[in-house]
Amino acid sequence: MKPLRVKDIRNLLQGELICGSELWDVREAIYYNRHDLTKRNSxxxxxxxxxxxxxxxxxKGPSLVITDKPFSELKNALSNTSVIKVKSLVQAYWKFMDYYRNLFQIPVVAITGTCGKTTTKEMIKHILSKDWNVQASISSKNEPRQSLPYLTGIDENTKAAIxxxxxxNSGNIKHQCMIYQPTIGIITNIGVHxxxxxxxxxxxxKAKSEIVDGIKKDGTLILNADDTNTKKVPLHSFKGKIIYFGESLKSDFRASNIRFIKNGMDFQIHFSNKKYKAFIPGYGxxxxxxxxxxxxxxxxxGMDIREAISxxxxxxxxxxxxxxSNGIGGSTIIDDTWTNNPTSVEAALKVLDSIGPGKNVILVLGDIKRLGNFxxxxxxxIGSLVAKRNIHTLITIGSKAEEIAxxxxxxxxxADVHMFKDVQGVMEVLKPxxxxxxxxxxxxxxxxxxxxDFANKLKKNS
Structure with a gap:
């Protein structure tokens, strides 16, 4: 976080200093009881x-408390704590966020989609980090409550944020865009979740579409040209630049000649009337x-496309x-336990279509959660997708997944089909x-x- 003087924060929020000094610098910002208090100068x-x-x-002092609590509760503050009382904590929170975000005129990328968010984010970070200091959300920890520490993780040395x-729930993306104020927005795809x-x-x-109005004026929206549901996103209100990616001729970044090779995917990129050979680790x-x-x-x-591909x-x-991974008995284990939704299951099955012929194909599928009444x-x-394929063994784990079987x-x-309530007994069926x-x-x-844990047990070296 860029250090901010307590006095300047008080002036910004038009608050009243109840106690403590205002002649020191804040170096971290949190929402009390939502984030852990671990550092001084918070x-x-x-x-x-x-x-x-x-x-x-x-x-943990010196500490700064910004609150709308009554005076009677603030008398308990101790000597190492400064307290600023504001009329509305909500208004103070949003005013601070907007102020802090606009201290930095840097590219800020916001990514949504049913699948591929984390991978795409990590790819962008990997490409940029050789030259730039990049602030990014951690792993798939993307819930709105993380937005404040992520935003204030930007400092004077940050060149880009992702x-x-x-x-x-509906409104989550709108909320986060109000905080991050992205200059570039990406929708990887929209499936079901x-x-x-x-x-x-x-x-x-509609909830995914909230990113469209969340992008800063004159910003850029990057969309999947081939995704059916993304085509339903209303774009009439968007005044910025739109870039499409995919395999269709409409795509500004177009892939062709996609091939499975050792350790990843080989393909050709068509961009700005030129062709580039590319490789990406990971299958599919x-x-x-x-x-x-x-x-x-x-x-x-602004990065050169050849350098980015490299x-x-x-x-x-x-x-x-x-x-x-290498698995028990010399088998091949494909661990895809990061997330589970219909879109990612279909993507995984397509990988099996390419690498499964001639093999004894075993499919172990768990419950898909958060589908509501559907x-x-x-x-x-998913059961229909499985039935169309040459699957030798299908094992489902969980009461919801029984419907697949x-x-x-x-x-x-x-397929030889087995249904289990949990992982107990599955290994006995699989091992032979x-x-x-x-x-x-x-x-x-x-x-x-x-x-x-069961996926790890299947792997030979675990």
């Missing part, structure tokens, strides 16, 4: 309803799409994202099937520690 927004541990705050936008928070697919598309056509979105973003920031080739594919429908659709059987799958001809894909929800 600013914290304290709600009227928060129970406050004044000793904890004071021990933030993943989480969506649990979080229907419990958005009502239905139309509500989910979806990985190529992530790469195209990342290249479009860094090119928009750096992309050294990207390290993320763990548990279709991660290939759980049965979308689990059944039932639909696959109903539609004539020739795991040999050098076996290729096993395991996919489950990020929240399932048992499936993640």
């Amino acid at each position: 600013l914290m927004f304290v709600s009227r309803s928060d129970a406050v541990n004044w000793n904890e705050i004071n021990n 933030f993943e936008l989480g969506l649990g 979080h229907l419990d928070g958005c009502g239905n697919l139309e509500g989910y598309i 056509e979806h990985q190529v799409y992530n790469a195209l979105a990342a290249l479009a973003a860094v090119n928009e920031m 750096r992309l080739a050294t990207f390290k594919n993320m763990s548990r994202h279709l991660e290939f 759980e049965k429908k979308y689990h059944a659709e 039932r639909k696959a059987i109903e539609e004539g799958s020739k 099937k795991l040999d050098t001809q076996a290729i096993l894909l395991i996919k489950g929800p990020m929240s399932s520690r048992s499936m993640i």
Whole structure:
């Protein structure tokens, strides 16, 4: 965080200094009871309803409390704590965020989508970090409550920032865009997820579309030209620049001649009437799409396309994202337990289509969560996708995933099908099937520690 004088913060928020000194610098900002208080020189927004541990705050002092609590509660503040009382904490919070964001005239990328957000973010960060100090959200920790520490992680040395936008409910993306004020927005794709928070697919598309109005004036929107649901995003209000990526001729960044080769994907990029040969570690056509979105973003920031492609080739594919490992009995294990939704399942099945022929293909699928009233429908659709493929063994884990197995059987799958409530007993079924001809894909929800641990047990070196 860029250091800010307490006096300047008080003047900005038009607050009243109740106690303590204002002649020191704040070096971190948090929302009390939402983020851990770990550092000295911290600013914290304290709600009227928060129970406050004044000793904890004071021990980490000097500390700055900004609050709308009544005077009677503020008399407990200790000597190492400065307190600024404001009329409205909400207004003070947003005023501070807007002020801090606009201290920096740098490219800020915001990424949303059903799949590929984290990978695309990490690709952009990888490409830029050789030359630039880049601030980015951590892993897939993208919920709105993280936005304040992520934003204030920008300082005088930051050359670009990249933030993943989480969506649990309608309004989440709008909220985060108000904080980050992105100059570049990316929608990787729009499938099906979080229907419990958005009502239905139309509500989910509408929630994803909030990024369009969240981009700063004269900013850039990067869209998947081939994605059906992304085409439903209303663009009439957007006045900035739109860049498309994909395989269709409409794409500004277009991929062709996509091939599976050792350790990744080989493809050709068509951009600005020129062709470039490219490689990206990690398997799947979806990985190529992530790469195209990342290249479009860094090119928009001024990076030479050839240099960006060269750096992309050294990207390290993320763990548990279709991660290939040697498994029990010489088998091949594909660990895709990072996330689980219909779009990512279909992408994983397409990878099996390319590398599975001639192999003993085993599919282990867990529950898909947060589908609201549409759980049965979308689990059944996955069962239909499985039935169309040459899957030798299908194992489902969880009560919701049973619908996948039932639909696959109903539609004539020739797979050896097993349904389990949890991972107990699964290994006994699998072990006799795991040999050098076996290729096993395991996919489950990020929240399932048992499936993640089970995937690790399947790997020979774990």
